[in-house]
Amino acid sequence: IDPFPPRASLPRNMIENSMFEEEPDVVDLAKDSTFPALDPDEVVYEPRSSRLLVRGLGENDLDDEEEDYESSARLLGMSFMNRSSTRSPSASPYIRQAPPRSCSRPSARMLVVGVFILVLVTSMAMVLYFLPGCTFTKVCANSSTPMELVYPKSTTGEMFPWNELRLPASVRPVNYDLSLTPNLTSMTFTGRTIINMIIQHNTKRVVLHSSEINIIKATFQSVEVKVLEYKPWQQIAVSFPGDLKEGQVCVLTLDYTANLSHTYDGFYNSSYNDKTGAKRVLAATQFEPQAARKAFPCFDEPAFKATFLVRITREPEYIALSNMPKAKTTTLPSGMLEDEFEQTSVNMSTYLVAFIVANFTSITRNVSNTLVSVYSVPEKKEHTQYALDTASRLLQFYNTVFDIDYPLRKLDLVAIPDFLAGAMENWGLITFRETSLLVQNQSSLLDKQLIANVVAHELAHQWFGNLVTMRWWNDLWLSEGFATYWQYASLMTEFPQLYLERFKAMAKDSLNSSHPVSVSAQVTTPEQVSEMFDSITYEKGASLLLMLNSTLPDGQFRKGLLEYLRQYRGSNTVTDDLWNSITRESVSDMMRTWTLQKGFPLVTVSRKGGEVTLTQEHFLLSTDNTTHTSSLWHIPVTYVNDSCSSAPSCRQMFTLRNKTATLKVSESVKWLKLNYMNTGFYIVHYGDEGWTALIDALKTDVSTLTPHDRASLIHNIFSLSRLGRVSFRQVLSLLDYTTNETETAPLTEALTQLSSVYRLLDKRPELRLVARMKAYILGHFGPLMDSQDWGVEESVSSQERRSALLELACSLGRKNCTDQATALYEQWTNSNQTNRIPGDLQRVVFSVAAQSDSGWLSLLDTYRLTTYDSEKRKILQALASTQDPRRIVWILSTVLEGGIIHTQELPLVISTVSDGFAGHLFVWDFVKESWDRIIEKFPVGSYSIQSIVKSTTSQFSTQTHLEEVQGFFSSLKERGSQMRSVQEALETIRLNQHWMDRNLATLRDWL
């Protein structure tokens, strides 16, 4: 999945949740070698052995004493159930609070806990006895006997025979036969799912997922059976009196009805207005991560791979698409048509299944042995050519570079009018937002680059993710980190004319609330799974792969990846499988230090003559300077010096494994620059003298370092100032050189950093300081801003640079900029929109126009009518950039409503409004008031919610706001209080507050 819709601002800070990471009981038990072996059926599909312990009992115990358990479940479970059944599945008190798991077999710590509980029990015996909690006595008083399992109660009141969020491994699906009949008038569908499965271990139950589905009839081996449902965990089960035997092949058939989902996941309905203004409806799917269960009952975990045969019944006016090519169409007596698709030729995870019923049209091309098609609504057919060209080219590239051909005979790319993510890599049927796939031929390369990026990402997934799949969501980076890495690497090779920004994950990873790329803590609830889709998984994952590639000898990285793909094709992996495929022992040792701990290192350089000392520490932003961690990384430190500094051959390498190390350089070396080309995931501090030498060198000759190295110096010095290691004066001193800077990477880095400081100050009552900051920015970059050409610009890099400069110039009200933008806008409207505005300038031109009454209203009209998606999105951003409070309120409520503006755009609108002075307080109120409606559309923990939380809170810097944000989120309880993004927001506000306390006075002096 590509959760980053084009041009939505990426969160610059991020995530975590130390609460979830610290599960000491579970972890300790895992290390306890005396813990008894578990029955295989008790083994939940999970990469970490620690997770097994949550359950703590063998199946035999259960089955032999089922009645006892049932009665105790009534006794104990009901009160638990009463609490939990009213909660959404994202709140799982059972997992976090369930007392039994801490009572299986004593470790030292458990004994202490046990004693403590005994004391509690004694002192509160009477109270406890009459509360459900009295079961502590029974369960824990003698902690060496197995505790009794508490089973939930199913909807019918009977005991549900399973008590884990993860499914048992005793049954494995082999093939699904799915028949679906959507009704696009009543917005409902009926379905029949026939699951062929094989029994892996003797068991008395079959447990699988199902959510928001009404099962009408179920048969097992042709005999009608009763299905039990436990809604909070989205599970259904069938129990049997006797054992299903290992090796037995069984067939479960389920007939059901359901509503098409009105959110963006499951089998959902979507609509758009065609060119006559008539409303058109369609139905599409979005299953990743856990919504396949909303469309058909299934074993909805990535490790349960199976084959699928899909049949869709539709009205003649629609077409149906699925992962595989259509095998045949049958006319039914009702006049409806049934399309049957070939059975999948590959084993795949449920989250990759997809089907669509719509009135789309397509263009196609044969590439090698694959028929590539791009589908869209009929009126946008002429916007599909670029996507087809790009997909064809990239398919050939990946076929070659991965040395395994794309395994299906067809590959469809489909633009869906209402789609939440950027795109989704369903095998053979990739779905996109219209803005991620459709572009006019005459659009700018910058607009096309967005399409190329998303297509490259999703195509890479057909190998990394689809062919080889992570075993569980804690290792999601094995799919998303790779797709992000290859998105970058494939475009570098195939489209060298594009300008590619490197991944940004450091701001998020420098907070205490970050998490390791490969998560060893619990990732179980839907909310925890959703939260894995963040920029640590995507962008830090990709950064680590980039670092590894640049560290290994030429060809070694690819060789390892090919081995990984060959060895695991069709199956599932954990992170260590990857390192083991790259068969150098040092790789595994090195990479584990990067994937298993959160954060990244700061390398400090100090020099005495020819002796250079490098010291590493955890780069952790905190308001409390006493917080230190002992984390160490194996850092592949690269460096260049003044005698040879920009060519790749200048690069020298040194692995820093310990806290400190020294290296020798010639005394005549004037300066060192570490992290050549910024391929390493670390920050460098050069000390006062080191920085001064580098700054002098840049002032003398900008090109002494590569643009990537210059950009990394700017990034690092801002980061060090945030950490309190360098003064803001030193930051400004480095920026002095930028008056001579003309390259895109360092310029955009400097502008991004400065405008984030500016926006922070802008939200405080510091009018004079804001004015001086503005004067500083314009003083430095004004001449460059004024010298920009407003005509058609060919190079993507120049387009990127020009739009960054002009957007900042116009937003700061530089007259030269606003005059030019106004003139272009007038030419465009006067020519009845035939006199086109260059694509990279549209956003700045529209945003300037949207500040006037007439401009805003005419843009709104254009927004309603235009079919050009890239233009439409820029108009929306312009509309949201208004400083008129009434319009801000209108646009926020309109987008939440859906209709004129699709609700999918809410995160983009919120982030745009938040950046403005007028909007940032309104938008926070809006989010508070509308929270429940927002989470109806966007799941708690999802990337959209992460983005909304971040953009509305990240510019607060006062105690009052800190308390308000804290108060609001803690009042949400299971509706969002536990999210990592909330931790991140609180941390960020504290850091902002701290930064202001430290820097305001000095800024007043310096600027």
Ligand SMILES: [Zn+2]
């Ligand atoms: Zn992806």
